[in-house]
Every structure is written in structure tokens, then in C-alpha cells.
Amino acid sequence: MAGDGERTLSEDRLRGVLDLFERLRERPPWRWRERLRPLLLLLGPARATSQAAELLKSRCEDERAPVSHIAADTPATDVAGVLREAKRELSQPSSRGRGEPPLRFPMLEMALWLRDLRDIRRAGDRPPPRGASSAERENHRLVRRLTHPPVGDNENARRRELNRVIRRRGRDVLRDLEEPPSRSAAFLSFLEQIAPLGVAVVALVSAGTAAAIDLATAVFAAVVGLAFVAVQIVARTRGWYGVYRYGWFLRQPYVDRDSTGFLGFALGVFDPRPVEPDDHGEQLDLLLVAAFLEDLRRNYRRDYRRAAWARVRYPVLILEHLPAGHPGVQLIELIERVRADSQAGEGLPGFDPLVVVAGVDPATPAEDGPAAPSGGRLLDRIAQAVRVDMASGEPQSVVAARGLWDRYAREQRRVGALGSRRELRVDISRDPGGDLPPVRPVRRRPRLAHPALPWIAMFAVAAASITVISVQVVRYCSAFEIARTGNGECVGITDGSFRFGVDSGGRNNDNRLNKVLDEIEELNDHVMESGKPYATVVYLGPVTADPSIKNHRIDLLAGVQGELIGLAIAQRRFNDSAEGDDLRLRVLVANAGARFRYAVRVAEQIRERALEDRSIVAVIGFEQSRRQTQEAIRLLAKSALPLVGTANSYDGTALLDGDAGFSPYYFRLASPNSRTARHAAYWARNGHLGGGKAENAVVIYNDQPDDLYSENLATGFAEAFGRRRVRMRPYNNSGELDKAVREACQDQPDLFYYAGRSDEFRSFINVLELSCPRRPLVMADDEIAKYVSDNATEIGRKNTFDLYFTPLAAREAWTWRWIGDQAPQTFYSDYDPAVREMTDENNKGQQPSITRAAVAYDAATLVATVASKVFWQEKALPSAGSVFAALNDPDHDVLRNGASGVIRFTSRGTGHQVADKPVLLATIQPDGTTEVKQVCGRLVAGEQGKADCPA
Template sequence: MAREGDRIPTEERLRGVLDLFERLRERPRWRERLRPLLLLLGPGRATSHVAEVLKSRCEDERAPVSHIAAETPATDVAGVLREAKRELSQPSSHARGEPPLRFPLLEMALWLRDLREIRLAGDRPAPRGASAAERENHQLVRRLTHPPVGDNENARRRELNRVIRRRGRDVLRDLEGPRGRPATFLAFLEQIAPIGIAVVALISAGTAAALDLAAAVFAAIIGVAFVTVQIAARTRGWYGVRRFSWFLKQPYVDRDSTGFLGFALGVFDPRPVEPDDHGEQLDLLLVAAFLEDLRRCYRRDYRRAAWARVRYPVLIFERLSAGHPGVAFVELVERVRADSQAGGRLPCLDPLVVVASVDPDAPAEDDPSAPAGPRLVDRIAQAVRVDMSAGEPQNVIAARGLWDRYTREQRRVGALGSRRELRVDITRDPGGDLPPVRPVRRRPRFAHPALPWIAMVAVAAASITVISVQARMYCSPVGIRRMANGECIGITDGSFSFGENSGGKNNDGRLSEVLGEIESQNDHVKESGKPYATVVYLGPVTADPSIKNRRIELLAGVQGELIGLAIAQKRFNDTAEGKDLRLRVLIANAGAKFRYAEHVAGQIRERALDDRSIVAVIGFEQSRRQTQEAIKLLAKSALPLVSTANSFGGTALLDGEAGYSPYYFRLASPNARTARHAAHWARNGHVGGRRMDDAVVIYDGDPNDLYSKDLAVEFQKAFRPGVTRMRPYRDPGDLNKSVREACRDKPDMFYYAGRSDEFRSFANVLELSCPEPRLVLTDDEIAKYVSDNAAELGRKGTFQLYFTPLAAREAWDRRWVGDQSPQTFYSDYDPVAREMTIKDGDSVQWPSITRAAVAYDAVTLVATVARTVYWRENARPSAGSVFAALDDPDDDVLRNGASGVIRFGPRSTGHQVLDKPVILARITPDGRTEVTQLCGRLITGPQGRADCPPGDEPPAAPPR
């Protein structure tokens, strides 16, 4: 009949023990504490059954557990640790999709211990049946013990260092298992890649939003390269050795001052005295490495796996006896914990849970001949108990240390707990019903293995979306925005080349050279540290994206204006000396046909509020409704506005009866004046050599185009009111129809008041539909077409082309200016234009010299006034002071401009240039431009005679 103590309790009767076990191994969400030792008291058969139940419960959950059975062949502490490491690393000890517990520090410590044991055993070969790793260790010890003669110490260090680095390369894998470098790489990939890629994606998206897409791509490349290098580097030996620096902080083994290599040699070469003590210190080191590995596996940091581990690792000792190495292990664990707490070296408590089954009657010593003494259970309890006894009284001198001792013990209790062992007698069963075991804590959802990858994909997708939006909305900085039609609009100092980033339409970089020159000059101005004034140019810096043929994009006008700006800026800054004022130029792109002029005007206005060096805005070359709205908006900022080629008379008219904006100054001759001259010359035989009685006027009927219809109506009034035929068009198809119908009537002349964008279509239809040579008279708008196509126009001879440019180099001929020296702008222009002109095979895209001249005058005008104000007021000029000087009728503003003498009239007439030159030019058969008539004041002195309308005769030329 079995004794009551030998009865094996059923799992139903073990609910209390199981509930306690679950509480011990359940990892709290926060405020982790060391777990006490659980002692299961009872006879061997019963406690072995309980140990199996606890082990099975852990394995069913795939929770980390190691069961050191009574028959486990572990003869020492190192053997216990090997078995515990092996079982805790098994697939059954971790959930699917989770990385296993790894023990790199323990691996290294056990390897060094093996070398030490081989060294102490003498120079013996590896035993028969030894594993490959054991044979390799014996060979290594032989090489370390008998290095080459003459360099013994250095040779030993080199050899040991080589092997340590090789083992450090595989620091994350079980060296006895089948895993290799690919598995190590993937383990790091799971740890680094999701967070790294997500961070890279966020940085790239932020860079795209704050800077530009090129910077975002560069940031992404650098970030991905960094993550890749991190992953690859962590599989290298040198990185693994870095992890072993933990050994250098441990007090258990002596070492020299040469880092971890010295430490390893200290383990390999034990001191000849007290070898047993050295062995105990090494066992302490092994236990400390084991606990540190566990602590790192459970450390809550950026690693998801550490948060997913909700069960502490359990080490179950079955039937401990006095001679079992498990007893020494428990004692060493508590010593290491106490040493770490006392030395303050443990930043986080280790998570190990130890369960030991002990016969309550087992003796504390494994010596049958010894008299009855303490029990084993009391010996274990004494090893883990916290001593808070009062101790012996201290003398009056030693009393000063009592408080330090008291606080140290208090900290020890706070770290280790006041109760370090829990006893359960499994043979005692009072009967009665027990509540069910509390449910186990599940893994947090946020710690799911797929979550980092899902988060990485989500963040990367969101970042790609942001970058895509930025790529769609912004071309470079946030200030350079991509509009719906693909154009890039905004303000630049020349560092952004609109022509190369406008929806892929202008990739020839036609403007890149001149923009680069302006940027370089702006950089010199800023680097000089001298005071400067800033002028903003507002113009159509990109071609219409709908134009597929780059040969007809008509950027000659804006290219010419930018070259004029660059020449004026360089000349002005080169003449500045000492503390004289310098000039900075900003370029604002309003888009083709000034579509986004009002939007960019808002950007200029905001910039002017922050940058008080901005004294004027120039440009506004196209007379469109959008330009008019931009002028009204900028006038509210009290900025002087100087237009280059804008010729619509009512451009600056304000709403109601307010008249013209006081801040607007016009350099171009108004349409009414130009049309009057053109009609006079046509009627009086200066166009084609005969009087014209019949004309067809072609103009753009777009209501947003203020220039074309106004010029057409003004020409009709001046030529033959009520007789001149008007042919509007709204699109190229409309234009072709109008020209074909007009050709049937065989008019004497076409007056083209349309835009240069459609002039090629006009010329082609005229060539096909009007077989007889025709005369075409047009305005300065056509100058940008002429600039790119003058040779073709002269060579074809389909029609004779006359036009009225705002400025012309040919006007500075002796016929018109006599002996007066030509404007120096034109001599500066040629080398600059050649340097900044794109050559595409035999085709050359020349900038418009006409637009270069008026832009040069506009910048020189503002810069000269700003410098005058600067010296007059002895202070940096403001927009208000520059406006006041421009508005003063007594100031001789610019006596010798490239487009003529510039002196503004009153506000009541829109600040028109008084006696603005009006020029009639024609394209000769060899593609040259010839000035045939010139009215108005080109120079201050006498000019050559021309046939001008009444009241507009130029000053008489001096006698020859």
C-alpha cells in the first residue's frame, strides 16, 4: 500500500501550484521585478511528476523552458548551462515566427572555458570520437601553447584574435547548430530593416517636402545604403567582438589592459595559484553571461521580438540533491544577482525563473558518513535569502558607515525582493474545490511578427505617395510649384532652371546658361558682404507644354530678356567700388502666356514683406488679363513696377475712376502710338515701296489677350476706319481659315496683330494660299519669332516682312545717330549671346536682341535710381524711396538707354516714356534686319530724318 506522500497529485489538484507558476513566469506589461525561487517539496516521484506537468505546460505554449532532469548528464555548472542553452534555443521554446533566445556571451565564455580545460589537461590530443569543434579547440590550444619561436606572445595574440573575430562574426547563431551566415543576416534583417526602411522613407518624404526631389532621392540612397551597411557589418567579426566588451566590466577573471583579447588570455592562462578559486570565478562568469544574454533577449527597446515575449524563461531542476550541479547553479545565480545589484552594473533585472524540486529531508551535504546536519532545502533558502538583520553593534568610529550599509540593504531589498524563495509542499492536500487556473497573458497585438513589415510597407507607401505628390506639385523647392499643365512656376535666384524641369517639355536647357550666370552673380553679391538692392523679374520663363516641337517654343524673347538682365547686373556690379551698392536679381516664372502671373505675384508680395532689399519688379512683357491682375496685386505692396514689352494702354488701369496705378512704369510704346506710326508708314509707301490702300488685320480673339485686339482696333482706326477688314482667330484652325479666306480678296497687305506663337501657322498658310508675294506688317511681338527664324524668312521670299521692334541694333546706324557713339550695350551683347546660345546641329536658337535691350534698360534704370537713392540718403534704398525717385519728373532718369532716351511722363498717362522711339524694320533676303524709319527720341542729340506722323518728327540731324 503506497504512502500518502508517494501519491502523485492529479493536475486537477495542482491548480494552485499551476496558478502560482503562471504568475511567476508571466511577464508584466511594466515594472518588471526579479522572480523568487520556487521550491517544490516532496518525494522524488511526486515532484518529478509536477516538474513534467510544468514543462509540458510551457511546451504546449511554445514558451521558453529547460528541464534539467535527474538523469541529465550534467556534472558541473558549465554542463547545466550548456543543457539550458540548448533547450531554451529549441524551436519548441519560441513561438512560430519569433526568433529563438540566443546566447552569444555564454557561447564565448563556454568556449574560453573549454580552451582553459584543455590547457590545464596538458598537451594531449583530442579524444577518440571527439566532434569537429573539439578537435579544432585542441589544435588551437596547441598553437597557442607552442607558438613560433622568437615571437611567442605576439603570435599567440594574433592567433587568438583571428579565431575570436571569426567567432564574433557568427555571434548571433548557435555555433553547434545548422544555421549559417544567411540565417544571421535574416535575423538582423528582421531587427533592422523595418525600422530602417520606415525611417528612410520618412526622411525622404520630409526632404522632398522641405527641399527638393533630388535631395529626397539622395537621402533615400544614403539611408538605404546605411541600412544595408548596418546589416552587412553586423555579420562581420569586428562587430561581433564589440558585443564582447561586456566581459571587460565583470570582476570575476583577471585581465590585462589590452581589451577583450587580454581578457581571453586571462581565462586561457589561469594563475598557477588557487586554481580552484579561479574555477569558481569562471563559473560565476558563465552564470553572469547566461543571465546577461537572457536580459538582452527581454530588453524592451526598438526590437519587436523583445516585446512579444510575454513568458519568462523557466529553468526546472528535477530532484536536486546535495551533489547536483543545479544546487551550485542556484547559489551562483544569487551571488551574481547580488554582486550586480551591489555594484550597480545591471541596468535591468534578468528574467530567469528557477523551479527546483527537493526532498525536504535531503541533507545539505553529499557525504553519507557525515552526522545529521542542515537540510538541503535550508541550504538553498539560505543562499537566496536577503539578510536584513541588525548585525553586531558598531563602535563610535565605525558608526559613520551604518547609514551607508542601511541604504545599501534597502536598495538590495528593492531590487531582489524581501522574499527570495517560495516553498510548496505538494504532498499536503487539505481537499476542497479549487478555482481554475487564471488565463495566460496573450502576446500583444502590436508585437505580431508581421506588424513591423506591415508598418514598414505602410510608411514606405505613404512616403512614396508624399514624394509622388511632391513630384507632381513641386519641381524643386516648395516655392517652385508644378501646375496642372506641368509647368514649374515660382521664384529662383537662378539656381533652378525652369527650362529643364517643366514637364519634360523644355529639356534643351535653353535658359540654363543665363540662369546659371545670374545665380553666379547673385552669389558674388552675397559673398561680398556689401549692401545690395534686389530686382525681381516676372516673365514667362517656360514654353507652353502643349508645344511638342521645341523649335517653335519661342523662348527667344525671355532668353533675350534674361541676357539683358545678366548684362545689366554684371555691368552695374563691376562698376561698384568699396561700399557702393550692388544688385541682386531674382527670376519669377509666371508660366507660358502668363497663365499663373497672379499666383506668382502673390509669392513676390510675400517675399517682399520678408526681404526688404526688394526695390522693384520688372518684366510683365505680355499684355494679358492675368498680367493685369498681377500688376494690381503687386501695386498693393507699393513696389515700383517697370514693364519691358507690355504695350496695352490700359494695363495698369485700376478699377473705377482711380486711373492708372501710380507704381506702374511702361517702357514700351503703347499700342495706339505704334499702330498710328505703322498705319502712317503703310499709307505713305514705306512698307513694300508703294502706298497701301487695302489691309487685312489678323488678331487673336482670346478675351484674356489684352494686346492683340487692342492693337488691331488701334491699327484699323489709324489706317482706314470702317474699310480695313478684321479677321480674329481663337485657335490655329481658325487662323488658317481666316488667312485662306482673306487671300481670295488679294489684299495689298496683312497686318498681323496676333501672337508669335501662331505666326508660323500664319506664314505657312500664307505661303500655300496666297501664291503672289504679299506684304506683312506686324508689331514687336513677332521679334521673338524673327530671332529664331530670320534666315528662313529672308530665304523663302514668300512675303516681305516689316515689323516695329521696341529696340534694334540697326537703329544705331550713322543714318540715324550721326557721329554719336553707339549704345555700349550692343557691343557687350554679342559675346554674351554667343556664350549663352544653344546650337543644335546646324540650327541655332538666338535670343531676341530687341527684348534683351529693353530688359537691360529696365534693370539699369532701377539700379541707377537705387544707387542714387543710396548715396543721397546714405542708407540702403527701399521700394518707397526708389518709387519716389522714379516718379519725380525733375529727375533725368536714363539719358542713354539701349532702346532710347527714357524719361517718364505723368501718372495720368500711365507713366509712359516721353517720345518713345518707334522703329520700322524689315527682313532682307539674306536674313538681316534693316531699319527703314525711326521716329521718337533715340538719343538726346539730333537724329536722322524720317517720315513720321504729324507731331512726332524727330530732332533734325546735324549738317554733314
């Protein structure tokens, strides 16, 4: 109990010293406030200074702050020994907070090692002393190998051997060399420095890339970034990295060096020459001190390392009591010399965080031995060593005056770094004689420097980035141009490499399209790899089935499948016929979604793509007459792109707002609804539908506001057939369709004219077969060709109703009856082999629409033909403008031998229709085949068979 009371009394008595000590070792929160700390001298007898030193050390250890206590009777006999002991104590667990990495001294370790080698070398070829450690024995063996290399290769052998050992030590630069070697310890030690920041940056870059570019690039950026982080972590454990850090020695002025890098420097320190007086001892001591201060500076450097910011206490070196011969006296002198050299030298750091506290008896003489009156005191010697020298005020000559300002500026910088004084003296033997204020509160570690914070921040950033990327995965199906819609469809533009039909439920709706997309991709690759000139057309169509259709067998993709096959046949034929530098054709596929729901969105992508890719000369497709299709056409027309419609038959397609008429850029291949309806009504009224003349009819049509086709066709038929003989039965959903058919069958008409969509045609005929008392007669337009392609065999086999329709094209029209001896269209001879090649054998029941294949073939062929003609006429790559100009010329046939007939466009005033476009009347035979009954229009350029057609 008496001891505790004495210690408490001592703390109270030294409260002022403790307050000063706390101010000295407290690290300012801001970099610009950091300054070199002055030397704290505790003046008093040995017992008092030892007690004060022990108190300061205990205070540091209680806080787990870095401290080294060098006792007065330390076994160290030189500066190297004191630095070795200081390094050891500053690296102890008691000198760092829990969870914090220790202070590391790689520069000092290397300098001490080189000095040890030098000392062994200068001691001669002596065996290691008894009881030497394994490290000392290894050093003796290395010196022996360096001083006695193989004969004939002295210098090279010496360098190779030293280089090998230095690289090994460089590999261990991140750990304490006095511990057992452990590369994993080095790995884990520096993981905190690299991993949190590196992973966070990679996560941010990946998320930003996913949002701004595409997922593939984001994944690539993440892989590259994480690989870079991993390389950085692993590199810390490699020898070359440690040797690279040793380059600091080459910038020091204390030891001679040659031009061979650090290896030459190490050989210069080792100096393997005949034994001679060691005239570099003091320079080596300066190097050791400089390395010690450099290591401390790096440990406290404010950079991206969290641990450096978490250190709120400067390291303290406490010299308990300094007699005249103590190596600590020389250490203080060398520390101040190195600091002064750092201020004077260019490019050398001017700050280190070391705080030195030394106990000195004022009566101690400056040197060992009997104290002479003129010998001076140790206190004065130390004061002289740490003094801030300033220039005298003596006047300068007129010549030397020019250097006064530079000298003044240097002194200002020196005072700014070292302070106006370099020592603080405290006489601890005096009684304070009164109460003292409490000791300055201890600054706590910043919360932002908590060891867990970088990892928390890393995981938070990574989680946020993963969330962003996950959103992009949900939002985008693949590349940035392939977006995922709310109903699970993938819409955008592809060269055939992407499969659109994987919906939100994981169902692949486009497996029947995979092979034809593969073919288009392969053809495109050949074009790009050839290096030949090419033109690009973009196909815009509904490449995915409606996700609401649960039965995969009725996905009604026969139309788009046929159009894609027609495109592929046209592209292959055109490119195969190209020779030398002839123009090639490239095809891009743009999915507008089922029922063209996202046509405007994708049209904007096409427009932006066309601005970047000037090879795009036209857009083809637009097969469905819907409001969204109309808006997409108007949007694309603003880019002056030629637009070629395949099956779009709405009378007002491409009509502009107001009285501007039709867009000049849109060209239609399909016969307008009014013309087709007029032919259908004529054939029905005149008995060409397999029975007597139809005297009345019920028209079934879809009246949804977005559907421009159905009501337009229904109205056209009613007008041509006769309004008084027609009952109009609109529907908006399947329930209304069923009701309309049942009610119509109660007073069964001579003819059911179906002007609805192919999506509902199965429901229509199912109710029709069950509700009508007599065998019904059904007539429809080309829209149901998609249904017929997949179900022709079933329709013929059941034979429960008579079906007639007006396809846009038909293979059966190219028979002797209609074209006589003229050559048939070669497209149809290529079609069957192409279908076998581009369709899946597992989907034999689902066949592509040959009608849609024919019109898509014509669209692609006429654009390619016109582009090739422009290419040879202008001797330059065709542009959208030049292709439009050629298409807009009404004086010649654009395509004399089209699969759907001869193609010559009329003027803009009629909407660029095909002049005398063939209108066909076809029916399904009991064996499932198609028979063409009538062909009205210009199918071939020459004579063709007679048909009964309206005037």
C-alpha cells in the same frame, strides 16, 4: 492505453501545480508589472518530482516555449556544465515559436570560453584528451601560444594573440558558437531587428523631406539613411562590434580587472602565471551565472526588437530532482546571490526573466554523506539561500539613526524587486482530494508581435513614402522652387541650372534655350566663386512654350530666347568690365509659364526669395500685358522691389486699385499702346506704308478677358485712325479669327491692323492670303516680332502681302541715315557672336528676337549701372530701396546709350515711361531683311535723322 490513462490522471492531479506554473512563467504585457519570479520547489520523492518535471517540460515543448530540463543524473559535474546544458536546450528550435529567432547567449559563451582556457592552463601543458572536439583542440593550442609567447615580447605577444581570437569570436557573437561559423547567418538573424525599423524611418524622413524641402534633399536623405542601415547590419558581423558588447564584463564585481579594457579583463581571467591554487573558482561561477542571467535579460528586453515583445513565456530551468551533491543546488544559490548583488549594486540591472523549478525530497540531507540529525536538510539549505534578508528591529544609536531611512529605502526596493518571499513550496505527493478548476488559459503572442508585421509595416510605410515622393516628382520638376503645373509646365526660379521645358509628355520645349541658360548659369557661378560683392536681378518671363502647341517649329520662344540672350550679354559685359572689388551682376530666371498663366504664383516665390536674399535689387521682364502679369506686378510692388518692364505696353500697366494711380516701383521700357497706335495711325493715314493713304482699316484683335494688350492697342489705333473709318473684328479662338478675316476680305480694306498675339499671326496671314482678292497691306505692333524672328525669310520669299510693324528696337535703326556719324550701339556688334554661341546649330530656322534682346539688355544694364553707382556712392552693397531711389530720380538719364534708345524715366504720374521713347516703323524686304522706315523719338543723345512723326 494504460500509459495514456496514467498520464491523464497525473495531469488532473497536478492541475493546481500546472496553474501555478503557468502564472509563474507568463510574461506580463507591461514592463512595469515585471518582477523576479520566486523559486518553485516541488516536494516529494524522486519518482514523483521526476514525473512532475517531465510533465512541465512537455507542456512547455508543446507550446514551443523556452525550457531546459536538467535530469537528476546529469553528467554535468559543476555549475559551468549545468549552464552549458541549459544554454543548449534553451537555444533549441523546440524552445521557440516558428519564425522566431532563438535565444542567444554571447556573454555566457565568452565566460565559458575564458573558463575553459583557465582550466586548460591550470591543468598544465597537457595534450588535448582523446576524442576532443576541434574547438577543444583549438583552445589547447591557444593556451600553448599564450603561455609560451616569443622570447623578448611576452606581454605584447600574448595580448596580440588573445586580441585576435577575441575579435574573431566577437564577430560570431550573434550566433551559437557550437554551430559551424556563418557570418551570413548572423547577418540574416539581425536583419529583422534593423531593416524594418530602419527602412521605415528612412522612408518617412525621405517623404517628409520631399514634401518640405526638395527632391534632391530627399534622395540624399534616403541614400544616407539606407547607407546607415546597411552599415548597422554589416557591423553586426564584425569583430569590433562583438567586442564592444563584451564591455558588460568590465562592470561586474566578481573578477579583478585592470584599466586596459576587456582584453585586460580576459587576461585576468586566464591569469597566465605559474600554477597556484585556484582561489577564484567561486567568483568565476558567479560570473558565469551573471552572464547567463544577463543574456536572458537582453533576450527579453522591451525595446525596438519585435522578437523580445513576442516572447510571452519566461524561460524555465527545471531541475528534475536535487540530491545534496547535485550542481543545481549550487546554481540556485549562485543565482540568488547574483540577484541580490544586482539589487545592491548601483547601475546593475535588477531584473532577469528566469523561472527556476526544482524537485526536492524533504528528507534529503543538506550535504553528501551519512545524514546526521544536526546536519540539516537540503530543503532548509535552499530556503536559506533564497531568503529575503531584512534588517533586525533592534534600536540604533543616535549616531546610527541617520542611516535608518536609507536602509529602509533599500529594503523597500529590494522587496519590490525580489518579492516578500523567494520560494513557493508544493507537496506533490499529497492527493488533492477533489475536483480542481481548469488550468489558467495560455497567453497567446500579441498580434502586433507577429513576425510578418514589421515587414508588412515597413513595406506599407515605404510604399506610402514612395507614393508621396512620386507625387512630389509629378508636382515638382526639380528643386522645391520648380513646380510642375497641371498642363506639364515647370515654373519657378533657377540660376540657369534647370531646364524648364520638359512637359508631361516628355517633350523638351526649351532645347532652343539650353545654351543661353548654360551661359547664365556659368556667369552666375563665376560671380559666386569670385567672392566679390554682387547684386541680383530676377527675370520674370514665359520661359516655356504653350503645351497645346504640338508643332515644335512654331513654339514662339523667339521672344524669351532673345530676352535671355540680351540678359546674358548685359551680364557678361558688366562683369567683364568689373575690376577689383567692383560690383558684379547675378541673374536669376523665373518662369511664369506660357502666356504668364502662373505669374502670380511665381511672383510670390520671388517675393519670398527676396526676403531671404537681400542681394536681389530688382525684377525685370513682364513682357506680356495680361491680367496675371498685372497681378504679379502689384504683388511684387508690395515688397518695394524696383520692377522694370521690357515689352509690356498696356497703357494701364501697374495701375493700382482705386484712384491711387500708378505703382511707384514699376518702370516701363516699352512705349505705351496709345502712343504706338497714334504713330501707326499717322503713318497709315499719311501714306508711309508703301502706297497711297489708307482711308479705312479693319482691326483684328483678341478679346479674351485676361489679355490686356490686344483690345487696348486696337482701341488706341481706332481712336487715332478715326472710329468711322475702322471696323473692329474681335476673336476669341482660331475659328473666330478665320471667320473674321474671311468676312473682312469680302469688302477688303486698305489696311489690316493686327492687334492680336503672335501665337495666332500665322493663322491670320494664311487665311488672309487665301481670302483677299488683292494684295493685302498689314500693319502690326512689336508683338509679332517673335514671329518675324523665326519666319522673316519665309515672309520675304513668299511676298504675298506687305507687312509693316513697330518694333521696340531694331539693329537697322542704328544706321547712318538715323544716327549720322555718332557711334552705334555696341550691343548689336556683340549680338551676332553671342547668338552663335548661345543657340543650337540644329535650330537655325529658329532665331531669337533681336528686338527683345535689345530691351532686355537695356533693362539689365540700367539696373546694374544704377546698382554699381549706388555701391560706390554709399560704400555698401546696394539694396532694392537704394536702387529704386536712383531709378526714381528724373533729373538725369539713367542710360544714355541704350540699345532701344536713350532711357530717362518720367514721373510716377505717367507710369514711369521712358521720355520720348523711340517708335520705329519697319518692314520686311523680299530678301527677309528688315528695313526701318521711320524713327520717332530719342534714339541717341545727339542729332539724329529726320522722320515724319505725329505732333
